Amino acid sequence: MLGIELTPEHDLHRLVDLGVRAEAAGYDAVYSTCHYNNRDPWAFLSQLATATETVRLGPGVANPYETHPVTLASRVATLDELSEGRAVFGLGPGDPSTLRNLGLEDQRGLRPVLEAFKTAQRLWAGERVDHDGTFDASEAGLNYEPPQGASIPVHVGGEGPHMCRMAAKHADGLLYNGSHPKDLAWARDQVDDGLDDRPESRGEFDLIAYAAVSIDEDGAAAREAARPPVAFIAGGAAPPVLDRHDIDADAAAEIGEHVSAGEFSAAFERVTPAMIDAFCLAGTPETVRERAESLAEHADGLVVGSPLGPDLEAAVDLAAEAVDGAF
Numbered sequence: 001m002l003g004i005e006l007t008p009e010h011d012l013h014r015l016v017d018l019g020v021r022a023e024a025a026g027y028d029a030v031y032s033t034c035h036y037n038n039r040d041p042w043a044f045l046s047q048l049a050t051a052t053e054t055v056r057l058g059p060g061v062a063n064p065y066e067t068h069p070v071t072l073a074s075r076v077a078t079l080d081e082l083s084e085g086r087a088v089f090g091l092g093p094g095d096p097s098t099l100r101n102l103g104l105e106d107q108r109g110l111r112p113v114l115e116a117f118k119t120a121q122r123l124w125a126g127e128r129v130d131h132d133g134t135f136d137a138s139e140a141g142l143n144y145e146p147p148q149g150a151s152i153p154v155h156v157g158g159e160g161p162h163m164c165r166m167a168a169k170h171a172d173g174l175l176y177n178g179s180h181p182k183d184l185a186w187a188r189d190q191v192d193d194g195l196d197d198r199p200e201s202r203g204e205f206d207l208i209a210y211a212a213v214s215i216d217e218d219g220a221a222a223r224e225a226a227r228p229p230v231a232f233i234a235g236g237a238a239p240p241v242l243d244r245h246d247i248d249a250d251a252a253a254e255i256g257e258h259v260s261a262g263e264f265s266a267a268f269e270r271v272t273p274a275m276i277d278a279f280c281l282a283g284t285p286e287t288v289r290e291r292a293e294s295l296a297e298h299a300d301g302l303v304v305g306s307p308l309g310p311d312l313e314a315a316v317d318l319a320a321e322a323v324d325g326a327f
Contacts, residue, residue, distance in 0.1 A: 001301030031060025061157035063094030073120035092157030168194025
């Protein structure tokens with residue numbers, strides 16, 4: 001599986017064109033990031049649904065704190081209807097640096113994610129739902145049936161050990177936020193543990209590397225363009241991840257503080273070469289291909305994530321060509 005992440009930090013007309021371009025380049029799925037400080041991802045995905053024919057479409061990833069899980073389930077069902085059965089539900093605990101701005105950082109966790117997508121699956125199957133847990137619902141239901149119904153794929157976004165195991169046991173895929181083979185090897189171990197408890201009735205499961213990628217014929221330009229997403233990743237990385245790459249925790253925490261304060265230039269300036277190597281596939285097409293092949297030793301698929309590269313249009317094509325056949 002080969003997917004691409006498109007971030008609504010750009011004009012939506014251009015973003016839709018990029019999504020159409022991605023479909024033509026051979027990507028299987030297009031995910032839209034979900035951050036309050038960017039444009040609305042559902043507006044983008046809805047527009048893209050009418051402009052494409054084959055790619056799967058979904059949030060990458062939504063969280064169950066900003067939006068009530070029942071409403072979130074309806075949005076995914078609406079996208080599924082509009083795209084004629086191509087929706088995928090990307091759901092996760094969310095980015096701590098932006099949720100902190102909304103006073104929601106302390107609500108992040110495994111249980112809200114699990115309860116949200118289990119409830120969504122019941123709603124898509126036509127059930128009415130009562131729920132008393134991390135959220136409340138009473139006789140909630142949808143007055144329409146999405147084309148895929150309960151079979152809309154659920155891809156959990158996360159990187160903690162419990163989230164990885166939960167996804168392997170209950171979901172259809174894990175969007176693991178990792179760009180380095182060390183991280184994907186670790187994730188594979190967690191997933192394998194979860195798969196031991198997975199009922200056969202749930203079908204196949206995919207471990208998908210949701211990797212930051214910055215690609216350009218000019219390798220130095222590609223690495224420079226990698227600074228913004230690497231800042232967000234480093235600033236929110238868990239201590240074990242930082243330790244795995246010998247990255248100073250205080251330096252990463254300082255970057256996270258600048259991101260939360262909206263001081264993006266200061267955050268990006270503090271990104272080190274070691275952080276770029278750990279948290280992004282950055283460089284020429286040859287370099288990206290080598291890195292992608294190393295990820296394929298552990299992952300079943302790849303999502304080409306932000307920033308893509310200094311030239312977005314060229315990067316969509318270059319990345320598809322670079323990783324062709326790796327997954």
